[in-house]
Amino acid sequence: MSLLSKGFEVEMYTGTPEGKIVGLSDRIVQALDGFVREPDRRNVEYTTAPFCGYDRLLCALLKPRQVLRAYLQTLGDYTLIPGSTMSLGGSDRFYRSDPNNPYHEYIEQTYGTDVVTASIHINIGIEDPEVLMQACRLIRVEAPLYLALSASSPFVDGQVTGNHSTRWQMFPKTPQHVPLFESHSHFIRWTEEQLITKKMRNVRHLWSAVRPNGDRRPYNLNRLELRICDLVVDPLALLAITALLEARIMQMIDNPELDPLQQSNLSANDLQSELMALTDQNEILAARNSLDAELRHWLDGRKIVARDWIEEIYAQVYPIAKQRGFSCFLSPLQKVLRQGNTAQQWLELYAQGMQPVEIIQQDIQNIAKQERDLEYAVCPPALIA
Numbered sequence: 001m002s003l004l005s006k007g008f009e010v011e012m013y014t015g016t017p018e019g020k021i022v023g024l025s026d027r028i029v030q031a032l033d034g035f036v037r038e039p040d041r042r043n044v045e046y047t048t049a050p051f052c053g054y055d056r057l058l059c060a061l062l063k064p065r066q067v068l069r070a071y072l073q074t075l076g077d078y079t080l081i082p083g084s085t086m087s088l089g090g091s092d093r094f095y096r097s098d099p100n101n102p103y104h105e106y107i108e109q110t111y112g113t114d115v116v117t118a119s120i121h122i123n124i125g126i127e128d129p130e131v132l133m134q135a136c137r138l139i140r141v142e143a144p145l146y147l148a149l150s151a152s153s154p155f156v157d158g159q160v161t162g163n164h165s166t167r168w169q170m171f172p173k174t175p176q177h178v179p180l181f182e183s184h185s186h187f188i189r190w191t192e193e194q195l196i197t198k199k200m201r202n203v204r205h206l207w208s209a210v211r212p213n214g215d216r217r218p219y220n221l222n223r224l225e226l227r228i229c230d231l232v233v234d235p236l237a238l239l240a241i242t243a244l245l246e247a248r249i250m251q252m253i254d255n256p257e258l259d260p261l262q263q264s265n266l267s268a269n270d271l272q273s274e275l276m277a278l279t280d281q282n283e284i285l286a287a288r289n290s291l292d293a294e295l296r297h298w299l300d301g302r303k304i305v306a307r308d309w310i311e312e313i314y315a316q317v318y319p320i321a322k323q324r325g326f327s328c329f330l331s332p333l334q335k336v337l338r339q340g341n342t343a344q345q346w347l348e349l350y351a352q353g354m355q356p357v358e359i360i361q362q363d364i365q366n367i368a369k370q371e372r373d374l375e376y377a378v379c380p381p382a383l384i385a
Helices: 025-031 054-075 102-115 129-150 166-170 184-196 235-254 271-292 306-324 333-339 342-351 356-378
Strands: 006-015 035-037 043-047 079-081 120-125 210-213 223-226 294-296 303-305
Touching: 006 054, 006 235, 025 035, 025 043, 025 054, 043 054, 054 079, 054 235, 054 356, 079 356, 120 129, 120 235, 129 184, 129 210, 129 223, 129 235, 129 271, 129 306, 166 271, 235 306, 235 333, 235 356, 271 294, 271 306, 271 342, 294 306, 303 306, 306 333, 342 356
Parallel strands: none
Antiparallel strands: 006 043, 006 079, 006 120, 035 043, 120 223, 210 223, 294 303
């Protein structure tokens, strides 16, 4: 099996080197190709083209950021700010990027600043709709593990919130109850029902941890979109998380019985409801304690720490990644498991006496330097074209 295609939707905050978030997306979108506005102008999104190879994917992540950084400098002393929530302030009001957009108005009035977060959406190409639905089932029940690896929002308005991913803890999952889709036809029927009952305003208004995506939803689908991850600013860590996701899907394609609806022995009565209740609770626990969270396994309900569960999957899929030639991009995951995700590293600094404002300012410098170092090291002209 060749590598699957992969792409990212990257949402980031813009602001000052002091960590103050400043809304510039309306100007960025007018000036730069490849950037789109979010309902609130303080964050901006760019999308990478789908690539199979990880080297090209790395450059596709880095190049738009370099272009954006250069443009921000023309506007003033502005930069990119890490984290998935408004860490140092500003969560009290909405700054509309497009005041005339009725969907944006609906979002502001319905959800307020709970949706003004920054995240990474990881898209994996899967052409066969039934294989795609199976992958969505598997990754949906394991999505809390990807949240645990990516958590980067322990602060809001300069305060420690008590959650490693405050973003996912407050994010308005919509509709509230999304099943494990048993087939493509099930997904079509369910989506049509949600639109009729107005639980979804349009086909994009499906905000769950994982969703099937494509050019004409729900009918023409070609990719799995993992939406649960907080913003991962370290490109190598992000590629490692993506490699785990791809290798797990490859494992499932090689072993079609790897399916929660087939393998789980949780309940003989209503497996759907039992699996979703377990997964929803795991998401809450992972948002609170990320890699240290004690979760329940979808297979048999046993308790397992997120870090240990990830290690189990890593051991299963590493040979697949090695055989397919991308294990070097998977292996940095071990560093995340050892050193902790962004939220855990920030909270460790806080425990040592640093204030959130100092932590964010330090990371602003660190990520800018890392991007420069990586670009010089890994983006030869042949890959950038």
